[in-house]
């Protein structure tokens with residue numbers, strides 16, 4: 073996978089993360105206090121681990137799940153595994169990553185995961 077594409081995906085992951093964190097801050101005053109002092113530049117560096125577990129639990133939303141996926145995807149950019157399916161190790165098609173930058177499973181594995189969870 074070429075560097076420019078990876079860098080672009082990393083930027084959209086960070087943008088998505090900021091968007092979610094800001095949205096969460098609007099909905100939750102405790103969370104708002106937590107991130108109030110953080111400069112936007114640093115916002116992208118917040119790992120979900122830094123966010124109080126209690127707050128995470130009180131949120132318990134689909135957005136929080138997305139945030140964790142984004143975090144996982146950013147971790148995979150860092151360790152060089154971005155764009156590779158976590159389950160079968162095949163490459164995730166570029167179009168899928170463009171649609172969902174935090175996709176960590178290929179379409180086949182995602183579909184079978186969904187079948188399992190049903």
Ligand SMILES: [Zn+2]
Nearest residue numbers: 157160178181
């Ligand atoms: Zn797969």
